[in-house]
Amino acid sequence: MIRVKGIEKSFGELKVLKGIDLQVQPAEIVTIVGPSGAGKTTLLQVIGTLSRPDAGQVWIRETEVGRLDDRKLAAFRNHEIGFVFQFHHLLPEFTALENVCIPGFIARTPRKAVEGRALELLDYLKLVDRKNHKPSELSGGERQRVAVARALMNRPAVILADEPSGNLDSENQRDLHNLFFRLRDELKQTFVIVTHDNDLARLSDRIITLRDGMTCPTTGSVSSNS
Numbered sequence: 001m002i003r004v005k006g007i008e009k010s011f012g013e014l015k016v017l018k019g020i021d022l023q024v025q026p027a028e029i030v031t032i033v034g035p036s037g038a039g040k041t042t043l044l045q046v047i048g049t050l051s052r053p054d055a056g057q058v059w060i061r062e063t064e065v066g067r068l069d070d071r072k073l074a075a076f077r078n079h080e081i082g083f084v085f086q087f088h089h090l091l092p093e094f095t096a097l098e099n100v101c102i103p104g105f106i107a108r109t110p111r112k113a114v115e116g117r118a119l120e121l122l123d124y125l126k127l128v129d130r131k132n133h134k135p136s137e138l139s140g141g142e143r144q145r146v147a148v149a150r151a152l153m154n155r156p157a158v159i160l161a162d163e164p165s166g167n168l169d170s171e172n173q174r175d176l177h178n179l180f181f182r183l184r185d186e187l188k189q190t191f192v193i194v195t196h197d198n199d200l201a202r203l204s205d206r207i208i209t210l211r212d213g214m215t216c217p218t219t220g221s222v223s224s225n226s
Contacts (some may be wrong), residue, residue, distance in 0.1 A: 001024050001054070001157060001190050002022075002024040002060055002158060002192070003022075003057075003058070003059040004020055004023070004057075005058075005120065006019050006055060006056035006057065007020040007021075007053045007056035007057075007058070007183065008055040008056055009042055009046060009051065009053050009054055011038050015213060016042045017042055017046070017213045018213040019055075019155075019214070020039075020056070020210075020213075021215075026188065027084065027139070027184055027190055028146070029184055029206075030206045030207075030208060031194075031195050031200060031204040031206075031208070032207075032209075033196070033201050033207055033210070034210035034216075038213065039213045040194045043210065044160050044162055044192065044194050047060075047082065047158075047192060048077070049065050049073055049076065049081065050077075052066065060080055060157055060158065061080060068092045075107075078103055078106050078107050078154060079107060079154050079156070080154075081105075081157065081159075081160060082150075082151030082152055082154070082159040083160055083161075084144070084148055084159060084160070084162075085147070085161075086162060086164065086167050087165070087167055088135070088143045088144050090135040090143055090146060090148040091135075091148060092136060093220065094130070094147045095131065095132050095133060095173075096122065096127060096130050096134075096135075096142075097115070099135070099146055099147075099150055100121060100122060101153070102150065104117060104153050104154060105202050114153075117153060118153065121153065122146075125146075127142060127145055139171055139172075141168060141172035141175055141176065144164065144165075144168060144172070145179065150185075152187075158192060159183075159190070159191050160191075161191060161192070162194045163197075166195075166197070175200070177197075177203060180193070
């Protein structure tokens, strides 16, 4: 599903990623953990094509994304990658339904099909009765579930999540974690999640530990090149 080879990334004189190799299998939940400044979010941005690496390659569904120009890369990102962030990033002026529809409209999918898919997702996530509510009218857990529905809109190859439960209380954290595993089991969805949440990390299929821009040897199937 995902292959990352020899990824390096620097910001000025600071080398953040130092030759990262990893693979993620279909329907796998992988968590990336490590101290602040280890390069976790930078790695997630590179995998998500939001940042181009200085060296190395990323393949998603056998497409080497670094070979795509900006226009093709944006289209690929919209179709193949879903994003869930700590602060959900829903557009406040739009309803839950409209927020979920946005990736489909960007993909130029016909409106009827987009709205039908959005309603199916909201129903699946037990939010259909909140479809006409704006983000300010939703609870924190509901807003994050709307963000998950939006990420699922175009049936992406992978969902990338950056501290998705970091802004939730303990009950909503558990609900969100259970949702991820239900999506893996029922929809065969693949996840790569950056988290400081030890409970979520322990539940995941595999943990990748980053430290000083490199993966730790204890991660087994994941290696790094110095």
